[in-house]
Amino acid sequence: MSVADKSQKKSGGLGETVSVIVQALLLALVIRTFLFQPFSIPSGSMRPTLLEGDYLFVTKWAYGYSRHSLPFSPNLFSGRIWGSAPERGDVVVFKFPPNPSLDYIKRVIGLPGDRVQMRDGQLFINGDAVPREKVGEINNPDITEMNRPVDVYRETLPNGVSYDTLDLTPNSIGDNTREFVVPAGHYFMMGDNRDNSTDSRFSVGFVPEENLVGRANIIFFSISEGASPLEIWKWPTAMRPTRIFSAVR
Template sequence: MSDKAVVKNSGGLGETISVIVQALLLALVIRTLLFQPFNIPSGSMRPTLLEGDYLFVSKFSYGYSKYSIPWSPNLFSGRIWSGEPQRGDIAVFRKPSDTSLDFIKRVIGLPGDRIQMRAGVLYINDVAVPREKVGQISNPDVTASNQPVDVYRETLPNGITYDTLDLSPNGYSDDTREFVVPAGHYFMMGDNRDNSSDSRVDASEGGVGYVPLENFIGRANVIFFSIAGRASPLAIWRWPSEIRFDRLLHSVNAAPNSVENN
């Protein structure tokens, strides 16, 4: 009598449910501990980040707080495995006055720093941050303006360099009082200096104010997708004309911004 191979059908509803649950748990672990996707809904970080950019944010860069966990359960206070934000980082955080809102800005002031804007020039501890006009941008997709916009390059004391937009010389936020950053807090600013509600505006006036370390979610690293025209990424019929192919898989500080030299 010949042997017969027996094949067991391992499929079925139970196994399918098990695979789905395992995949969801893995995605939850990755999102909570490693990387979380965010999209840019406003223009406060132009020209570095544009509306329609989709980013991966590293959760482990600054350790973990309750805001690192979905729905922010009040399981513990402060941070565990804490890492300190560095000057020049682009970071996602919860707005102190409304922790249901995620904001993204650049870390400018560290605890104990004195920050002030004077005639559009950033001062840190009474020393002017080097600021050089590098040209203009006339692409409205980058500037959200129908006229050329001046671009200035700043270099922070630790060597981090980035471009800022100057939509309105002598604008409202170009001259400020001196801010002294409290212990355990950070001073955040948008690169689109005349169109950013940030730490230059007190929380009591609808701005960001000083941001506690606990409110940080992570550091923005990579643009993995970018689409213009306020198009949804699900509108695949708009991809050929609206995807910004030159921004895909770029570091947040290396994405092109179309500066035209004068």
């Protein structure tokens, strides 16, 4: 084989490698933009439903697509394409309205036109109390972040969606609020960890439908103790195997 042949072979091999890498990156971009986006839980605001160290797949097509469906949220268009409204009780990733560079995850509580209020720790929607039943206590710091038992209440929304909430502190600042009237094209979001959640009761405010990124779908990995999934040596003690491949409800 001549020097020229060897050079052409090396050049061809390099070109094929670059082509494969580019195709893989484009495929990953398409999947992330239109199908699924991985998301990690950074805080305890959705405990006990979601824990820090949970890694989720977010369904991107659930509510259609906005500019926030694209990486870096380029201002290419406004509104939503093929938009579909979230249902009450959905767990949603959205862009924080005061700073859209930040991703938040909360539960949809109020739909456009709803009146939402907290009274003595009970949720009211359109003047009606949302059924709230104490179902027990959790005495597990990995779930509650507390070194004591924490009361757990199950709420059932008007459409039948049920989920558990934590009551860390009776009569906390978020247990009694004014009545919020959700504007058209917006949603009222709350965390399941009611006494430790920055949500629509506070600085999040009403969330525009354009800010919706997608619906939390499934937990594909979960690890505790602030460990990284890359720290394989910590998996035997820190991994939460019962949460892996569980649906988000």
